[in-house]
Amino acid sequence: MKVLFLTHSFNSLTQRLFAELTARGHEVSVEFDIADAVSEEAVALWQPDLILAPFLKRAIPASIWRHHLCWVVHPGIVGDRGPSALDWAIQEGENEWGVTVLQAEAEMDAGPIWATASFPMRRARKASLYRQEVTEASVTAVLSALERLKRGEKPTPLHEWPNARGRLRPLMKQADRAIDWQNDDMQTVLRKIDAADGFPGVADSLLGHACHLYDAWPETRLKGEPGAVIARRETALCRATVDGAVWIGHVKRAGGIKLPATVTFAREAAGVPELPLAGWWSADHATWQDIRYEEDGAVGFLHFDFYNGAMSTRQCERLREAFLWATARPTRVIVLMGGRDFWSNGIHLNLIEHAASPADESWANINAIDDLAEALIRCESHLTVAALSGNAGAGGCFLARACDEVWVRDGVVLNPHYKNMGNLFGSEFWTYLLPPRVGSEGAAAIMRHRLPMLAYAAVECGFYDAVLPAPTFGDEVARRAAALAQDFAARIAAKRARRAADEARKPLAAYRAEELAQMRRNFYGFDPSYHVARWHFVAKTPHSWTPRHLARHRM
Template sequence: MRILFLTHGFNSLTQRLYAELTARGHEVSVEFDIADSVSEEAVALWRPDLILAPFLKRAIPESIWKHHLCWVVHPGIVGDRGPSALDWAIQEGANVWGVTVLQAEAEMDAGPIWATQNFPLRRARKASVYRQEATEAALAAVLSALERLERGEKPTPLSEWPNARGQLRPSMKQVDRAIAWQKDDTQTVLGKIDAADGFPGVADSLFDQPCHLYDAWPEERLRGEPGAVIARRATALCRATVDGALWIGHVKRAGGIKLPATIAYAKESAGVPEVPLDGWWASEHATWQDIRYEEDGAIGWLHFDFYNGAMGTEQCQRLLDAFLWATQRPTRVIVLMGGRDFWSNGIHLNLIENAPSPADESWANINAIDDLAEAIIRCESHLTVAALGGNAGAGGCFLARACDEVWVKDGVVLNPHYKNMGNLFGSEFWTYSLPPRVGAEGAAMIMHHRLPMLAREAVQCGFYDAVLPAPTFRVDIARRAQELAAAWAQRRADKRAQRAADEAQKPLATYRAEELAQMRRNFYGFDPSYHVARWHFVSKTPHSWTPRHLARHRM
């Protein structure tokens, strides 16, 4: 089928649907919802069999839905209506939620139902639920709806749907999200911040200054006056509640951009007591710990759960310290797990934008992540595995490839390219690790493609090593890691020999110097494309046009 995506942006759900439908042979083009006239032009140019709206912030124009089959992917159960579906479900503690594919009509979210898919709603941040369960449910619902369409079936009117439990809910306002620090317990506060995570955050204040709160984690042991900031650790601040405390990982000050809490309030938090953890071992109690280590026999598990997968200079340095420490443990395999939602997305653009000199911070950040990648590549004591249970992009994709093995969960979306960020050349030793696996032509295609890649595609082309089923991902990783540990002696000998041969042919330092010479031009050269693209990305500037690599109808 010829399918036109009408969407507010190319977010994680839109990317997954785009990649999955394209892999199934559908011809898909994308148009960002900028204005009615622009969308109408896109429809005229592409002449789609179906218009799919996976991520819209307003209704599809009547001039389009009256004359074309239009499906809306709504993140709610059947009958749920309104723009804050997932927000209300999380904040009110629903146990089950869903995604519904319905036909666009005059009344928003009230059209006939093509398909729906429910899922257990875990207690988690909205952005995490959206990227995980809601995305999987949306894919299942869209595929089911397409099957119904191909069989010639008709959608079911909402009024005829049995046991529809959803209802019309208003847009959630900040008054609905407001935290009463002198009354709300920890779980209530967590629910409010979780329901607003990603966007729009919870309007509140820190150090008597207005801000929006994001990225909350429970804390079991620390206590204090409700509402008071009682501790800091790395980039997070701990705030007391009436029955405990929680950590705030990220905030956005009035008129500013989203930043790690201790960076956004650097001066104010300097006087807050620091409460470091004792080393890298995973804490036995609930707390905020962005890097943690676990061990099981010959296997070391290194987790690093960085918000949105962004890795700033200091985070890269801490992760390097943790990795080097892990190599001193009496194990044979180190599995780098990343986080649940993201493995890594490379350098931290928000921290770079916030720096006094974005160019200097870009340079420091890329060198810090290169230091980490080089340590992984040069590791001779252990076999290393990157286990991608979450999405990865840009430098994160190639940081993973620095490992001896890369295993990726089915359904993970990869963006192994840098060009969308102002034509960055990229580093993380991709010129060393990529061509031997996919060939020079394959490497050029990956680096210039600019489109998302599914886990299955990454393995098929040789970029990564294995795609593992989502339901048994952790079990399969443990089994494979044990097999690696059993073959450790021979694999380590082979690894050392290959590294020595590679070094003799072309030193790793030369690859790094060549990549960084290109990156220096991106950061300090006459072409400002990277700095302009980064500013637009960080500032969340509304789209004024659809990139041509997405809008096939405009090529």
Template structure:
């Protein structure tokens, strides 16, 4: 089929549908929902069999849905209507939720149902549920809807006539609905409210007497204080007491600023708080905020790094490097770098870099420090000699995070993972993390250049087929973790382990003799210096628009293929 994706932005769900539908032989193009006239023009140019809307913030215009079949992916159960479906479900503690694919009509979310898929609703951040359960259910429902369209015999049913439908109309959730009363609300209620607003719009609140929005909340099992008081800090997070415990606030957006780690948002106020450090890198036994955590079983060590949205600041890269050096000294044969549940890594921390410029500093200098720090981390991973290393991608990876993963000996990815192994979308960045060494070794010179030119997301299956990763493992996050543990244990117990390690050392020595890693790094950083300090401001402009969530004014040509074809015809 010829399918036009109509979306507010190229978000994680849109990317997944784009990649998965193309892999199944459909011809796709994308148009961002900028204006009705632009959408109508896109339909006229592409002449799609189907318009699929996975992520919209307003209604499809009547001249479009009246002319071609339009299906809307709604993150709610059958009968649910309104723009805050997932927010309400999480805040109210629903046990099950779902995704419904409806045909677009004049009334939003009220058209005939083509498919619906339900799932157990995890108590987690909205952004996490969206990237995992919602995306998986949406893919299932969209494929089922397309199958029914192609079959030709299915007759969609209106939501009110679907047996067992339990959804209802619920209006836009406003900040009054999300408000926290720190003198009355318990920890679980506060966690639900902040999680239901993550990563947009956050919960409007006040910290240190100043208006802000809260994100990224975690429970604390031991520390206590006066309800509402900010009582401690740890690395980049702040601890706030509740009536029956405390919650860590990982990220904050102050009025007129950008979303940042909480301590960076309130640096002076945070400095006056007592620190609540953890004793080393071992995973804490009780619930708390811990962005880097190590655990060990027999001959396998696992290093987790739960960095919000996969962004890695200079300080986070330095701390993770220290944790890696510590883990390398442990008596283990295999080191697994597990990343976080939603993201393995997305490379340098653009928000932290932008914050430098907002505070009168140099974004170029901040970028330079960050790329040096992530290169230092990659170097330690590449030169690990006493263990075999595995990058286990339970969540997505992008830009420098993809090549940091490739610095490990093996890359194993969950089947649902998306990779964006390129830098060009961020103002034509050249990139570093030793990609000029790592990628040609895997894919050859031409294959490496093809990856860097391609600005499209890769599914884990496609990445495996290309040779970019080593294993693609089916199943949910728990299944993936269990399988990674099994495979890592088998690798550690392999009778050929000593020979594998010897071969690894020999290959590294031969590569170093042929061309030192320092030479690759110097060449990459010479290009990056031009990106950061040169006359072309593309990187700085792209970073600013990304961080400030500037609305799209046009659809990139590598996505809007109908416009590229129209231009060639003209």
């Protein structure tokens, strides 16, 4: 089928559906919902059999849905209507939620039902639920709806759907999200911040300044006067509730950008007690820890959960330090687990934008992540594995490839390219790591493609090594890592020999120098494309046009 995606942006859900439908042979083109006239023009140019709206912030105009089959992917159960479906579900503590594919009609979210899929709710940020459960349910529901369409079936009117318990709910406003620090317990505070995470955040004040709160984590050991900031650690500030505390990882001040809390309030929080953890060992989830280490026999597991997958200069340095520490442990295999939602998305664009000199901070950040990648490549004491349970993009994709093995969860979306960020050349030793895996032409295609790649496609082309099933991902990683440890002697000998041969052929330092020469031009050269693209990305400026690599109908 010819399918037109009408969407607010090319977000994670849109990317996943785009890749899934393309892989099944559908011709997919994308148009950003900028104005009715622009959308109408896209429909006229593409002449689609189906218009799919995976992520919209307003209704599809009647000039389109009256004349074309239009499906809306709504992140709510059957009968749920309104723009804050997931927000209400989280804040009200729903135990089960779902996704509904419905046909666009005059009343928003009230058209006939083509398919639905449900999932159990977990305690998590809205953005995390969206990238995980909502995305998986959306793929299931859209594919089911396509099967129904193929069989010639008709959708079910909402009033005929059995046991539909959803209802019309309004846009959630800041008054609905407001935290009462003197009365709300820890779980209530977490639900409110979770329900607003990603966007719009919870309007509040911190250390005497108005701001929006994001990225909350529970703290069960520390206590203090409700509402008071009682501790700081790395990027986060700890604020007491009536029965415990929460760590606030990120904030956004009026007119500013989203940043780590300790960066935004560096001066104000200078007198707050700093509570570093004793070491890298797991804190048994009683407190917030962005880098933690666990061990099972001959296998060490290094977890690093950085907000939105962005890795600052200091985070790269700390993760390298943790990795080198792990190599001194009496183990044979080190598995880099990343976080649940993201493994890594490369350098930290928000902190770069915030820096006094974005060019200097870009340079520091790329060198820090290169130092980490080089430590992985040069490691000859252990076998290393990157286990991607979450998405990865740009430098994060190649940082993973610096490990000996890369295992990726089925359903993960990868964006192994840099050019969308102002034609960045990229580093992380991709010129050394990628061509031997996919060939020179394959490497050029990946870097030029600019489109998302599903896990199985990454393995099929040779970029990554194995796709593991989502439901048993953690167990399968542990089993495979233990098997590597059993086959250690032969594998480590082959690894050392291969590294020595590569170094003799062309030193690793030469690859790094060549890549960084290109990156220096991106950061300090006459072409400002990278700085302009970064600013638009960080500022979340509205789209004024759809990139041509997505809008096939405009090629």
